[in-house]
Amino acid sequence: MPLRRPLPLALVLASILPLGVALAQQSPPSDPPPVPSAEALSAANDSKVPLEEIRRYVAVYRAVKQAYVEPVDDAKLMQSAVRGLLLDLDPHSVYLPKADADEFDEQAQGRYDGIGVEILRQPDGTLRVIAPIDDTPAMKAGIKAGDLIVAVDGKPLRAEDGEESEPLRGPPGSKVLLTVVREGTAKPLEISVQRETIRVASVKGRMLEPGYGYLRIASFQADTAADFERQLGVLKEQAGGRLRGLVIDLRSNPGGLLNAAVQIADDLLDSGKIVSTRGRIPISDAEFGATPGDRLDGAPVVLLVDAGSASASEVLAGALRDNGRARVVGSRTFGKGSVQTVLPLDNGDSVKLTTARYYTPSGKSIQALGIEPDVVLQAGKGGQGARADYSEASLPGHLRGDGDGLPGSNAGDVLEGDGFIAEALAVLKKPVAKPPASAALRR
Incomplete structure (x- = not known):
């Protein structure tokens, strides 16, 4: 049975969405472990800054203070130095003054x-x-x-x-x-x-036609999993108690709280792994598995994605596809497979630092690579969806992934047109082809 425990309060997967406890659907509530401060982590690692580097920094600092064309405020110069310390790591590691950290937290509530x-x-x-x-x-x-x-x-x-x-x-x-x-x-x-x-209404739903439902998830925030379950219940009631299939639209969903994606995956899985995270510090290591109970009773699921589907969206897509629970339709996802931890400082500010990669149930990291759909949809002249060439791999200084630099391939059938939802519905209705017996014997 996979280990299932809450992630620390500060683990986040979206670039700018805030913190949350990652609990699977039927897990009993528990308090998350305390988030260590940056100072505590430094003491635990017993890391020492080389004296020559300290001298180099002090020399540059003095040069700026003494010779720059205009006077420079000490606090402003130090903040610039801290930002520079994080700048070359990756695009998601940043320094957050207290006001920014509060704003970062606020967005989780959807207002x-x-x-x-x-x-x-x-x-x-x-x-x-x-x-x-x-x-x-x-x-x-x-x-x-x-x-x-x-x-x-x-x-x-x-x-x-x-x-x-x-x-x-x-x-x-x-x-x-x-x-x-x-x-x-x-x-x-x-x-x-x-x-x-x-x-932000994170989940909206409607019936596409009798028996077939559609749920749009715009982002993963504090109440998204509860909204998903509520909207799914409405659709099932409209369908007479049971859906024949469901399209989940994750296009241009930038991610958010990991626990929301984990819980929605658990809603649709009866067993199996959901996601794991691995990093250098103990709080970064976690693995989440599904609990018994599928709210759709095995009805087919199609996930609609594009280049704007990032982070927690990719967790959900990877979990459902690797477990054979859903087919993925659309275009390659963004490829943000990293986890950020918010480390509080003693002055009220925080450092948002990339501390881990996440891995799909099959053990793959999609950092800077993304998820390639089973069926690729190409936007027509209407330009629907996010730009296909905009991805984690296109960001300057991105964290390299296991498949970084490999040429992409468009696996699956290519369908033209802008009617992505209609195409997803067509895929939903199409039976999943089973491999021939001879192929099964060769596995």
Whole structure:
């Protein structure tokens, strides 16, 4: 029986979504182990900084203080040094001042004031859009996954402006003008967006046709698993008590809380592994397995994904496909197979540090590689879905994965058109081909 224990409070898989306890569906509640501070980890490792490197740092610090063209504030210079310490590690390791850490935490609850977009800050200070959130001002204004926000209200974004998305936040009703660089456009776009109080409904559902249901999961937050179970119950009731099949739409879902993805996988699995995480520190190692009970009673499942499906979305896709529970349809996923731990500092700030990789039930890491669908859908001229060339592997300084650098292949049938949901439904209805007996004997 796989070990199933809660992850530490600070383990997260999305680039900017917050913390959570990873409990499987039928596990009894338990308190997570305390999250160690950065100082405690340093003491535990008994690591010493080489004296020559300390001297090098002090020499550069003094040179800046004495000779830079303008006076530099000590606190600002030290914060710049800390950000630089994390900059070359990977795109997801960042320094979080207390206000940013609080904002980071707030998003798990699915309510905040802003435009409704998941972003990743680039080394030069610009903001790369992972995905706009469904039914938010950003999506309505036409912001797309892969867009690069280079200026806000005419002010260029710079590396020293801060680590998170403060320029996009603001009072409901206020407007913000975004300068956006988009692949394929000759010049930057000017997009005006009105801020709102964003209440993210993470799960929505409807019937596609009698017996066949559709659930859209926009992100994985604190109440997503409960919303999934509630919406699934509604669909089953509409279908007369039992669904014949279910399409789960994870397109442009940037991820979020690991525990939500684990619980939804457990809702649909009767047994088997779900996900494991492995790193250098003991709190990073965990393995999660399914408990008996499939809420769909074995009805077929199709997962709809694209290049904006990241992190916890990939955990769910990997768990269901590796266990033979679902087929994956769409385009290659983002490829974020790393886990971040938020380490609190004694001054109230935090360091969000990549501490582990996660592995699908088959033991594969998809870091910088992603999940290749069983059936590949190619967007038509309508440009539906996220850019297929936007992925973890395209981010500067990304953590290398087991298959990093390998050429991608489009496994499965290629279907043209923008009717992705209709195509997913067609795949859902198609029986799963069983291997011939001779092939089974050769295994």
